[in-house]
Amino acid sequence: MKYLDEYRDRDATRVFLKQIRETVTRPWKIMEICGGQTHGLVKNGLLDLLPDEVQMIHGPGCPVCVTPKSLIDMAVQLMEKGVVVCSFGDMVRVPGTTKSLLQAKAEGGDLRVLYSPIEAVTIARDNPEKEVVFFAVGFETTAPADALSVLHAKKEGLTNYSILVSHVLVPPAMEAILADEHAVIDAFLGAGHVCAIMGTTAYEPLARKYQIPIVVTGFEPLDLVDGIYRAVKQLEAGKYKVENQYSRVVRKEGNLEARKVIETVFEVATREWRGIGPIPDSGYRLRDAFVDFDAELKFGVCSDTAENTSGCIAGEILKGLKKPHQCPYFAKECTPAKPLGAPMVSSEGACAAYYHFSDHLIKT
Amino acid sequence: MDKKKIELGHGSGGLxxxxxxDELIFSTFRNPYIDQKHDGAVLPLTGEVVISTDSFVVSPIFFKGGDIGELAVNGSVNDVAMCGGIPKYLSLAFIIEEGLPVEDLKKILQSISIAAKRSGVEVVTGDTKVVEKGKGDRIFINTTAVGMKHPGADITMSRILPGDQIIVNNSLAQHGMAIMSEREGLAFESAISSDTTNLNYVVSDILDRFGTQIHLLRDATRGGVAGVLSEIAVDTSLGVFLKEEAIPLQKQVAAACDLLGLDPLYVANEGVFLVVAHQDIAHDLLEALKVQDPEASPAIIGEITTAHPEMVVLESKIGGRRVVTPLIGEQLPRIC
Structure with a gap:
């Protein structure tokens, strides 16, 4: 595969790993922001190849993991009202207060797993007698397609389509992690695809304020080791710049077309993060002009679920304060088959990643 | 038949x-057993009998490279073969949702007939039920295959030894990805076809040659290769070591898996089986598989080890290791 095989090359990866080993002189904690990067690290067995000094902390960039329980409860309520709920795949197994979307489906709800919100618009068009809601979960990466689905529906005059918005933004989450008094992160691997949309300028003030290197990084093995190497080099040299490892995809200004679509439909708002709580200006809501497409208002669903009744320590995990195996429930009461919290569900989630990698199991 | 669609009456037992x-089923399958038009069949089996049953609910029912009918024959035939059996007879039961076009049923019956001939089994008994619209999904099929045990076969998990080699007969994940691309309406440079096929002759051939040196045979259907290997690791209390580099995967299948966020190790196959064989014969067995099907890509993908008991560990292409856990629920596509 052009532009893929080159980034999965064993020898080239080994060269970077060797350089990391030769450069590192002391322990560093590097957080990869994006769940896709976590997945890449785990899938390729990279954690096994890094020197002990480099500790990767799996960040909050797993959209499934940070979607609050209350939103899942609302989606379940919609299904119980007979609404067709469309969702990305890994969202459907995350437990809400009483059930997951998959359980609501088993009880007779109409749930469709889709790859794109545009498909949900098609479902709405083909089924004018039904109400169709897309569960708009995700970071800046999924926001353009979700916004576009609303624009399409509006243009076509569809009145039976709306979205349940649970959009969150990366930079405010990074700031929340850094501002924590127990913050332990030495450097970030920035989320490549988020930056492909939004660009890299938003990270400059963060790097300066917290004196922390931020390396915007891709997802293939070679990207990841290159990103880690650049972060280690900066750390060892006492630098804190925003660097772009993923320059074949990421431009400084991002994707202007996509940003325009987002800005047309969404505005920045306070959002609640699962395990972290509300973060000011950390997500999107629909602008007033698109209020008819807001499923929350349209159907009057609400939930004031208190978070964290399950004992899940997602907040500490997402901030990197604790490793998954330091949770008393890890791999015991909480497994991917019976997750207590979201980080155990998605293959991008820190706990599931740990569970699947099971480094501690291999080495003992 | 005058009717264009299947009605509830077609399952009522009446006219x-x-x-x-008469017009569709008995005319398609002619043999001394089914010609009796009885409720069952009396079969001349001697010695150790091998039996396996399976139900087929695939959607869509027609897909690139096959359909539900072909799948239903190959599925049970292959399961008997994996037990070291030589399949001979097949039962065939339909649960049809009211409204299925008769033409579709005819096509499925044709596929069943062809697949049965290809694998040398005879359809000897069956059943047809019709359920109300909305109570099924077009058509469900159950088949049971019966046969005799191959005299050279001794297939059981307990015979697996450390050092045994793990061999696959062909590249992975074609069936599951063919179904997925059909469902998602995805078009790839060259379309992915299901790998559904009967494996009884190739299995019989390797059993003739290698007999008890073959310790386990297992087709990697639902749950994929990872599912089978996890079961082996847990049931034998031994470890399974896999080399990602050795795992045969068609380029477009790998690309489809990447695109849809799925791991090919967990994707269903319908013509892929694993052999766990004594290390002394592994290479000869590999050669035998190549001769059997020159278009397939058989490979030794790993081995049984005493390291990491009860775990499947995969060495990635770049040399890192990870644990391959069994699939939990359905494989879910990732958001990004």
Whole structure:
């Protein structure tokens, strides 16, 4: 595969790993922001190849993991009202207060797993007698397609389509992690695809304020080791710049077309993060002009679920304060088959990643 | 048949049922057993009998490289073969949702007939039920295959030894990805076809040659190769070590898996089986598989080890290791 095989090359990866080993002189904690990067690290067995000094902390960039329980409860309520709920795949197994979307489906709800919100618009068009809601979960990466689905529906005059918005933004989450008094992160691997949309300028003030290197990084093995190497080099040299490892995809200004679509439909708002709580200006809501497409208002669903009744320590995990195996429930009461919290569900989630990698199991 | 669509009456046991059986079923499958038109069949089996049953609910029912009918024959035939059996006879039961076009049923019956001939089994008995619209999904099929045990076969998990080699007969994940691309309406440079096929002759051939040196045979259907290997690791209390580099995967299948966020190790196959064999014969067995099907890509993908008991560990292409856990629920596509 052009532009893929080159980034999965064993020898080239080994060269970077060797350089990391030769450069590192002391322990560093590097957080990869994006769940896709976590997945890449785990899938390729990279954690096994890094020197002990480099500790990767799996960040909050797993959209499934940070979607609050209350939103899942609302989606379940919609299904119980007979609404067709469309969702990305890994969202459907995350437990809400009483059930997951998959359980609501088993009880007779109409749930469709889709790859794109545009498909949900098609479902709405083909089924004018039904109400169709897309569960708009995700970071800046999924926001353009979700916004576009609303624009399409509006243009076509569809009145039976709306979205349940649970959009969150990366930079405010990074700031929340850094501002924590127990913050332990030495450097970030920035989320490549988020930056492909939004660009890299938003990270400059963060790097300066917290004196922390931020390396915007891709997802293939070679990207990841290159990103880690650049972060280690900066750390060892006492630098804190925003660097772009993923320059074949990421431009400084991002994707202007996509940003325009987002800005047309969404505005920045306070959002609640699962395990972290509300973060000011950390997500999107629909602008007033698109209020008819807001499923929350349209159907009057609400939930004031208190978070964290399950004992899940997602907040500490997402901030990197604790490793998954330091949770008393890890791999015991909480497994991917019976997750207590979201980080155990998605293959991008820190706990599931740990569970699947099971480094501690291999080495003992 | 006058009717264009299957109606509830076709399953009532009355005239419509008789018409359906006579004009579609009995005329398609002619043999001394089914010609009796009895409720069952009396079969001349001697010695150790091998039996396996399976139900087929695939959607869509027609897909690139096959359909539900072909799948239903190959599925049970292959399961008997994996037990070290030589399949001979097949039962065939339909649960049809009211409204299925008769033409679709005819096409499925044709596929069943062809697949049965290809694998040398005879359809000897069956059943047809019709359920109300909305109570099924077009058509469900159950088949049971019966056969005799191959005299050279001794297939059981307990015979697996450390050092045994793990061999696959062909590249992975074609069936699951063919179904997925059909469902998602995805078009790839060259379309992915299901790998559904009967494996009884190739299995019989390797059993003739290698007999008890073959310790386990297992087709990697639902749950994929990872599912089978996890089961082996847990049941034998031994470890399974896999080399990602050795795992045969078609380029477009790998690309489809990447695109849809799925791991090919967990994707269903319908013509892929694993052999766990004594290390002394592994290479000869590999050669035998190559001769059997020159278009397939058989490979030794790993081995049984005493390291990491009860775990499947995969060495990635770049040399890192990870644990391959069994699939939990359905494989879910990732958001990004």
């Amino acid at each position: 419509l049922t008789r018409e359906l059986l």
